[in-house]
Amino acid sequence: MKKIIMITPGKVTSINLAIQLENIFGEYTEVKSYCLEDDLDFDPTNALVVLSSPNTMDKRIQDLIDNGLEYIVAQRVINHRYISELLNLPRGTEVLLVNDRPESSHEAMVQLQALGVNYIKYYPYYPGIASYPELDISVTVGEPHLVPFGVKKVINIGTRQIDIVTVVDIANRLGLMKALGDRLSSQYVNHIINLLNRINDTAKDMRIISSRLETVANCLAKAIIYINKSGDVIVSNQEMCNILKCSYEDIVGKNIKDILPQILKINGHDEVDIIRIHNKELFVTSNVIEGKGSEDGIIYTFEKSEEIEKNEHEIRRRTSENAIRTNYYTFDDIFYKSSNMKDLINKVKSFALTDSTILIQGESGTGKELFAQSIHSASHRASGPFVPVNFASMSSSLIESELFGYEEGSFTGAMKGGKRGLFEEAHGGTIFLDEIGDASLDFQCRLLRVIQERQVRRVGGLKEIPINVRLIAATNKDLASEVRKGNFRADLYYRLNVLPVRMLSLRERKQDILVLANLFLQRYSSGKISNIEHALEIDAINLLYEYDWPGNIRQLENAMEYIANVWRKDKKLSVRELPEYITHSSDKLEGSILIDILGNNTIWILRKIMNFNGLGRRYLAELAKEEDIDLTEGKIRSLLNSAEVLGLVETNTGRKGTVLTEKGYKLMSSINNIK
Structure with missing residues (x-):
């Protein structure tokens, strides 16, 4: 009785192929396995040597053959029983094909493609290869231990098996065709049928998926076109047909240059543009598909401009619901009895009816935000959001991202999908910039541009987003003085100070x-x-x-x-x-002896000058009249002359008027117990 000697370059392959031969011929003959690393110490008498490939032939085997050894070089095929997972990979998936030798890697690739698994991109890998792409998936033919480090998914389709032709040849050499012929043919036919059934099931699943995707595409409100590298349309939907006023057959399979040549200039990642089709403006976004499990190409998404406006309005309405409330303060919530307060409120009510920018200046605690909310409530924007921003409490490093928003990935910790800024939140309503005098000079420059252009650009973004907001700013600082000191931009001050409001202490x-x-x-x-x-x-x-x-x-x-x-x-x-x-x-x-010397009227004048960082005689006289204090402009001039002699004040020409000296500040701080 003859014996079968299986010889392969590697040990794992030798064992697996010997198992296959044992299952077929083990009842009739002995099967032994060797690899080229072993000592080939078998008895060649009555032996049929099966070589896994021509590369298995070395000098030792050649010597045996020269001495009359009977041998067969096997033909091998992919073991289809283990390719189910491979069949489930999406079209265009890139994989490493791992085997022990360059020849066996390329041979396995050719056989997989011949088997019909030709929609996957294969890259060979074997020990000693000079370079290879770093991919997440590898396919190996029974050599998982050779898969390079870093691969996330390994699909082992098993060692390539000896094909039916070689098996029949072995049976003939052993004189076993009569005993095994019917069984071999039925097994081969069974394997073919099983493979066809699997491919048929996969095709059926693909048809179902394709039908579902077609249904989803046609349910989209947006129009889509998917083209391959050559520009041929692979997928479209009914909305695209409606826009182009043609049938599905007129689009799919045609080249894009014959249908929509104007979009060929839009071919980058997330590139956007506006085009006109049949007198309708459409917002077009391109998305490059490359190495993502599908055929390489570009997906174009088309959206009607009126739909964008409608959706934007709805999004802003819903996301601003938290900012919108019905209990904003109104002018009715301001309690007063004094006539000067009544005059101030009447003036501000007239400001509320406009859309002009308002600058509210006044000491802390005078109710600047109360007035800002009342202005909003009395304006035509009352149904929109009121968004307050306090510069004194906001970190300088976060102020831009908070006010203008940011795009995804623009900085560490940025939210997925990005975030709308407070200016966007205030769209259609009022934004209240409290403590604006505390804003940095760098930020003032950016804020000036937003006020001028009425557009914001998110941090890390490229698009300009239009905003429709009413702007109210407030501060407890004298911004005119801050401008002179170089702490506040003059151009921003004049942009803000369109309708000035001075709060009464x-x-x-x-x-x-x-x-x-x-x-x-x-x-x-x-x-x-x-x-x-x-x-x-x-x-x-x-x-x-x-x-x-x-x-x-x-x-x-x-x-x-x-x-x-x-x-x-x-x-x-x-x-x-x-x-x-x-x-x-x-x-x-x-x-205080100081009050006895100076008198209450002088103290009152010095206090006003201190609070306002400088005042003229005429304005001091108006304040005295409002507070029902018996001080005419002439009396004030006389008292100021006395204070100047004492070194408490100095007189300037122009709007600033009289200001306190350092000695005057120390005196008033002592009296008021305020540093």
Whole structure:
């Protein structure tokens, strides 16, 4: 009885092919396996040597053949039983084909393509190869240990098997055709049928997927065209047919230059343009398909301009719902009694009816945001968003991305998909730039451009996004003075200062102290105190009028909250029971020899000059009239001359008027206990 000797270059292949031969011939003959690394110590008597390939022939085997050894060089084929996973790879997938030798790698590639798996891009890999692409998927024919490091997915389709022709030749050589002939033919036919069934099932699945994709494409509101490298249209949809006013057959299979030559200039990654088809403007986006599991080419997406506008409006409406609310402050929420406050509100109400930029300047605590919200509520933008931005509380490193938004990947930590900025959030409404005087000079330059162009560009973006916003800015700084000092851009100041609003300090509207005090006391006492006279002795009430309230309404509110907490129903509070910052200030003013020397009128003038960083006599006279203080322009001139002799003030020509000297600042700081 003859024996079969299987010889291959590698050990793994030798074992696998010997198993195949054992399954077929093991009942009738002995099968042994060797590789070229082994000592070929078999007895050649009655041996049929099967070589896995011509490359297996070395000198030792050639010597045996020269001495009469009977041999066969096997033909080998892909083992189709293990290619299911390979059949599931998308068209155009790039893979490394891994084998032990260059010849066997190329041979496996040729056989896979001949088998019909020719829609995959194969790149050979074998030990010692000089260069190869770094891919995520490798296909190996029974050599997974040779797969290079870094490959994420390995598909092992098994060692290539000895084909039916070689098997029949072996059976003939062994004299076993009579015993094995019928079985070999039926097994071969079975293998072919199984392979065809698998291919048929895969084709059926592909047809189902194709049908589903066609349904999805036709349900899209956007028109699409997918072209290959040659410019031939591979896929389109019904919306594209509607735009071009032609049938599906008139598009698919045709070259794009014959259908839409104007889009050939749009061929980059995420490139956009606007084209006109049949007098309709269309927004076109291109997306290059390359090495993504499909045939290389370009997908063009077309969207009607009116649809973009409609969708943008809906997106902005929905995403701005959190910013829009119905309880913004209105002018009815501002409580006052003084005539100068009434005049200010009437003027600002007329500003609200316009779309011009407003600059609100005033001391801290005077209600700048209250006025800004009231302006918004009285404007035609009342149904839109009101978006406040506080420059004093915002990090300089984040301010641009917060106001203008950013694109995905523009910096570490950027949200996927990017983020809309606050200017975009305010589209159709009002953006309130509070504490604008704290903005850096670099940012002021960018803000100026946004105000001029009414467009924003996101951080990391290339597109200009149009915005429709009403702009209100506010600051507790004297921006004109900041411009002179070089801390604020003059061009930005003039862009903001279209409609100027100067907020009144509480010192300028002392008639309103009682009105506001009663309001705050009722709020913080839960209605238990309806009038300040029920909570304070008359001396304490008078002291509230005399106090200068450097923190304005916010400080008055805090004082009333304090009183509401310490008040007891059976006893009114005295002067000594008021907050210390009020009583200490009173002690200093009453006991100060400076006030006795200078007089209350001079102190009042110096305080105004300090608060406004310089004032002219005429404006001081107007303020005195508003506060019902008996100071004419002539009296003010006389008092200022005396203060100048004492070195407390210096007189300038122009709008700035009289300003405090360093000595004057120290004096007033001492009196007010304010640094």
